[in-house]
Amino acid sequence: MPVPTSSLRNAFRTINVSSNFPFTQNIAASPFANIQRGKTRTIMPTFSSLEAERVYRKEHLALVFRILHRFGFAEGVAGHCSVRDPVQPDKFWVNPQGKSFARMRQSDLIQCRVEDGEIVEGELPVDASATSIHSQMYKAAGRGIGQEGGSEGGVESLVHVHSPYTKAFSALNRTLDMISQDACAFYNQQALVPFAGGVFDNQEGARIASFIGPHDKVAILQNHGLLSVGRLSIDEAAWWQINFEMCAKAQILADSALRPGEKFVFAQEQNILDTREEIGSPEMGWFCLSAYVEDEEWHSKGEHKL
Structure with a gap:
């Protein structure tokens, strides 16, 4: 740190x-x-240089893969997470396809161009859907909070994995109901993206990016899964992915328990908005992952830093 x-x-x-x-x-x-x-x-971490921030971001991206594996979100060779390079913000770091989430190290990460997703550093191949989606999201949104020329609608990181409850929920053509405190963090910040088959080119990546508004935390890729957005950090994007999966699980359980004639008790809008402000900020997204970061650092014994 x-x-x-x-x-x-x-x-x-x-x-x-x-x-x-x-x-x-x-x-x-x-x-x-x-x-x-x-x-x-x-408080949020600060850095003595952009190079020091790059190290932090890459190490935390490696930790995020390990955390997601521990949650059981690694499925075959599917899934990709990335973070923008603070030294060269027209580049981003992403995982090589096929590398175990559980064994990810910062040195395994591949650097790609925002403009077109082309690899500029690293020898291993990257999932074409990763280069297509991530490059076009970074390109469309621009830089995130607190960055030079950045905005609240900018993007500094992205997470996409095939977690089971979110994958099931993505077929329902709806967003989360406000039936829990945790769901309030996503109120009016869930984009629905119609399925158009596999993602293999930048045109499809740009189509997906066009559905995601400047305040959306997640994009529900219908019949596919979830893409979560970090406006500030990779930790934030990972937390929205994990938290949404927990909310999707609760939603599916609640739906299955609803008896004929019953209705859900929904939170009132002002309470939803107040709760979203409290637990739905980018800073809170970063902080919510911190306990998992601490645990994974202990399990890693420093291997993620290699």
């Missing part, structure tokens, strides 16, 4: 940095000021 620069350290009065997130006594500096209690607050 990169340590903040001395000036930032003084500004934030950082008193400790754990393996996966720093915290501070300067409560006002934290995006979690209103949802945490105590003498300290969690």
Whole structure:
């Protein structure tokens, strides 16, 4: 975990940095000021250079694959996750096809161009659907939050895996009902993308990207699965993928338990909006993955950094 620069350290009065997130006594500096209690607050990581941020992003992308494997989301050679390169933002890092999610290392990652998805660094092949979807999403959306020329609708990372409940839910032609607190994070931020067969070229990648709005967290690829979006970090995109799978499971269980004549109790809209603001921010997406990052770092014993 990169340590903040001395000036930032003084500004934030950082008193400790754990393996996966720093915290501070300067409560006002934290995006979690209103949802945490105590003498300290969690803050986002900062970096001494763009090169240091690149290392962090690549290592966390490797950890994300390992976390997704532990959830049982690795299916054959399907699935791809990527993160934009902060040093060269017209490039992104993605997994080689066929490499075990459970054994992913930062050095295994392949660098591709945003413009057309072509490989610029690395020898192993990449899934054509990965280069097509990811390149065109990065190209269409531009840079994400806090980046030079970036915006809230920009994209810094993407995750797509074939998880079972989401895959089943993708065939229902609908978005999540607001039947749980967790589902509120996705309120009005779920794009529905009609199925058009396998993705093998940039034209199809651009079609998928055209359905995804600047505030959408996920795109439900109908008859296929889920594409989750990180406006800030790869950790965020991974959490929306995991969290949506949990919500899809709860939705399917609730649907199956509904008796004739019964109706769901839905949350009220203002409560939904308040909850989304509390648990649905990009920063919260990053933070929600932190416990899994800590656990996977322990399992990895540093192998993901090789």
